[in-house]
Amino acid sequence: MTDFEASRARFDLPEGVTYLDGNSLGPMPKSAVERARQTIADEWGPMLITGWNKAGWMNLPGQLGDRIGRLIGAPAGSTVVGDTLSIKVYQAVASALELRPSRKTVLSDNGNFPSDLYMADGLLRSLGQGHDLKVVDPEAVLDAIDESIAAVMLTQVDYRSGRLHDIKKITEKAHAAGAIMIWDLAHSAGALPIDLTACNADFAVGCTYKYLNGGPGAPAFIHVRPDLIDQVRPALSGWLGHAAPFAFDLDYRPGDGISRMRVGTPPVIQMAVLDAALDAFDDISMEALRARSIELSERFISEVEAGCKQVELVSPRDPQARGSQVSFRFAEGYAAMQALIARGVIGDFRAPDTMRFGFCPLYNTLEEVSHAAAELCDIIATDGWDKPAFKTRKAVT
Ligand SMILES: *Cc1c(COP(=O)(O)O)cnc(C)c1O
Numbered sequence: 001m002t003d004f005e006a007s008r009a010r011f012d013l014p015e016g017v018t019y020l021d022g023n024s025l026g027p028m029p030k031s032a033v034e035r036a037r038q039t040i041a042d043e044w045g046p047m048l049i050t051g052w053n054k055a056g057w058m059n060l061p062g063q064l065g066d067r068i069g070r071l072i073g074a075p076a077g078s079t080v081v082g083d084t085l086s087i088k089v090y091q092a093v094a095s096a097l098e099l100r101p102s103r104k105t106v107l108s109d110n111g112n113f114p115s116d117l118y119m120a121d122g123l124l125r126s127l128g129q130g131h132d133l134k135v136v137d138p139e140a141v142l143d144a145i146d147e148s149i150a151a152v153m154l155t156q157v158d159y160r161s162g163r164l165h166d167i168k169k170i171t172e173k174a175h176a177a178g179a180i181m182i183w184d185l186a187h188s189a190g191a192l193p194i195d196l197t198a199c200n201a202d203f204a205v206g207c208t209y210k211y212l213n214g215g216p217g218a219p220a221f222i223h224v225r226p227d228l229i230d231q232v233r234p235a236l237s238g239w240l241g242h243a244a245p246f247a248f249d250l251d252y253r254p255g256d257g258i259s260r261m262r263v264g265t266p267p268v269i270q271m272a273v274l275d276a277a278l279d280a281f282d283d284i285s286m287e288a289l290r291a292r293s294i295e296l297s298e299r300f301i302s303e304v305e306a307g308c309k310q311v312e313l314v315s316p317r318d319p320q321a322r323g324s325q326v327s328f329r330f331a332e333g334y335a336a337m338q339a340l341i342a343r344g345v346i347g348d349f350r351a352p353d354t355m356r357f358g359f360c361p362l363y364n365t366l367e368e369v370s371h372a373a374a375e376l377c378d379i380i381a382t383d384g385w386d387k388p389a390f391k392t393r394k395a396v397t
Pocket of ligand 1: 084085086087112113115116155159184186187207220
């Protein structure tokens, strides 16, 4: 039974703050504090190294992978947690290229998050086999898929505009052309219903500190379609992805199934916190969550547009064509966002002029959305952004 009042009560949101940045860093679930304490004081402290067996630390990457798998339509045993998303992107692209040795092009789009493009580019350069990374406009992706493409690597939700790619259609086209399909679900997992099984994607990756609320630096996840995993040769062949890590063989043999996508020692305390955070999804229907997310974002767009003419909607107007965020362009967007944050409404800013607002039905309410819209319109109507303190760029925007 989906109950958003109950799910909001699970989070510790600071008094007086309207948090519209869960698309960058999810807020802290109250249970995270106790779970971190338990892991440190009741497990690490008394158990020392025996915690890997006694407290089940070694199995957490697979267990958490399965919990996330349920949110993205991936069968049990096909998703594992570890490392950062950038690393998981690298792993997926490297494995995809080995599956298509005669092809030399990776296709992506310029709406992708730069780290995905940087990681692919770095990999292709170090392979030294003449691969190239082809980056086209998001609207041109479908037409650019042909039989020269080894792998299509896309992020479903554009981090700036929230524009949503059609996973099913693009995956079908990639497969028809014989290419491997890699989806980055960084802004999708926990934000919208996804059915990886139905769309038949080969690889999917994502992070857990955005809509999954796993906390700053929480590990990423990777999914490989079950019928493919036995052919996948991990490029990052670390000991914990080995078939028998404690045999300490000198030669690498990939582990069974998805366990081969593990690399090294996983972050136990951070995984425990993520485990606690995922409880928030236990009684939530992702369809109900999506419906509420659309209600929140539709209200924000209509109230901002009614109250201030100086901003321009960057996100698709059709709610079915965007993820769970809304972006507006404003020339002084950085200063306006700083002014908003000073008033307790937290969104973020992406250069050169985009103000981003993420909506998470687990804890955001319609009242908060109206409050945020009213504050934004007031700041713009009164030039409330026009103060030196709001114009100084911080390291993280
Ligand atoms: C947030 C995000 C990342 C960040 O990668 P990290 O390695 O976790 O820092 C990468 N790709 C996409 C698409 C993202 O949205």
